Amino acid sequence: MSGAVVKTAGDIGAPYGGYFRGGGGMAAAASPRGMNTAGSAGNELTIAGGLMVVGFLINVVSTALHPSGEEDDHRAIFTEYANSDAWVAVHVGQFMGVLVALGGLLVLHVALRDVGRSPLLAYLAAAVTVTTVGTWAVLQGLDGVGLKQAVDAWSGASGAERQLRFADAETVRWLEWGLQSYFRILLGLAFMLFGAAMITGRLVPGALGWVAVLAGIFSVVIGVDVGYSGLASGLQDVLGIAFFVAVLVFAVGVLITGMRQRGRQPRREARQ
Numbered sequence: 001m002s003g004a005v006v007k008t009a010g011d012i013g014a015p016y017g018g019y020f021r022g023g024g025g026m027a028a029a030a031s032p033r034g035m036n037t038a039g040s041a042g043n044e045l046t047i048a049g050g051l052m053v054v055g056f057l058i059n060v061v062s063t064a065l066h067p068s069g070e071e072d073d074h075r076a077i078f079t080e081y082a083n084s085d086a087w088v089a090v091h092v093g094q095f096m097g098v099l100v101a102l103g104g105l106l107v108l109h110v111a112l113r114d115v116g117r118s119p120l121l122a123y124l125a126a127a128v129t130v131t132t133v134g135t136w137a138v139l140q141g142l143d144g145v146g147l148k149q150a151v152d153a154w155s156g157a158s159g160a161e162r163q164l165r166f167a168d169a170e171t172v173r174w175l176e177w178g179l180q181s182y183f184r185i186l187l188g189l190a191f192m193l194f195g196a197a198m199i200t201g202r203l204v205p206g207a208l209g210w211v212a213v214l215a216g217i218f219s220v221v222i223g224v225d226v227g228y229s230g231l232a233s234g235l236q237d238v239l240g241i242a243f244f245v246a247v248l249v250f251a252v253g254v255l256i257t258g259m260r261q262r263g264r265q266p267r268r269e270a271r272q
Contacts, residue, residue: 041203042261044111048104049255055101056251062093071231078169081148082155091144098136101251105129105194108254112197121200125193132186139179147172177230184223191216191250208253215246 067080067087081087106129112122150172154165195212198204218239225235 041111041114042258042263044107045204045254045258046262047258048108048111049251049253049258051104051107052101052247052251053255055097055099055104056248057097058100059094059097062090062097065090066094074170074173075166078151078154078166082151084148087148088144091140095136095140095144099133102129102133102136102190104251104254105190108194112194112201112203119197121193121197125190125197128186128190128193132183132190135179135183135186139176139183142172142179143176147176177226180231181223181226184219184226186223188216188219188221188223191219191247204254204257208250208257211246211250211253215243215250218243218246 065086067084069077069080071077106126109122109126109129113119147169150165150169154162154169157165191212195209195216198209198212199206222236222239222243225233229236
């Protein structure tokens with residue numbers, strides 16, 4: 001949500017060493033590796049925040065081009081989908097946007113695992129994020145390709161076949177509900193774990209950690225509601241906006257924090 005972060009095998013155990021508290025409430029590992037992390041954390045946070053913001057914007061633009069309507073009125077919405085020439089491209093755009101943003105979370109994990117009291121939280125957050133990526137890929141493949149083929153077949157059918165094709169499209173839609181529900185839940189868990197790691201690690205302002213936790217709660221509730229209500233409900237409308245705002249604040253906050261830390265590092269080096 002570019003740069004490459006290279007870690008050696010010997011770095012894996014470093015986060016479990018001791019730590020010391022630096023000025024401004026920041027924490028860093030009390031080891032040569034930790035000292036290096038204190039200097040590189042600003043770069044990692046900047047990359048993480050930049051990826052999240054870019055991915056967020058790509059997804060917003062792609063979603064704005066997505067056909068809209070009453071999501072659970074299948075005959076009406078399937079007609080909209082069948083008439084969309086940009087359907088596949090829109091879903092590729094959404095896929096890439098979320099993928100870039102989740103990549104930002106993985107870079108954030110690199111920064112958090114080396115600085116803080118509980119690197120285990122950062123590792124757990126990364127594991128859940130990877131699972132979320134896999135779920136998102138399957139969801140977009142089903143929605144962006146499978147559902148489009150199903151509604152096109154329904155739209156072009158006639159007679160008794162038309163009803164059968166409609167049933168096929170609904171089956172694909174219901175599979176999408178299931179994947180959307182679990183994707184939202186996994187995404188929410190990832191945000192909550194990252195938020196907890198940020199709160200305990202003190203690498204970034206604790207308020208950003210709480211924003212991540214709040215965004216995670218919103219996402220989990222939306223995911224559960226999708227399982228019960230489908231893709232359209234008043235609760236999802238309200239929480240969807242709240243989640244949107246919380247993620248934007250979180251991404252921009254991480255980016256600004258990283259840029260500020262990068263700006264302070266040359267001054268620290270000059271004093272040394």
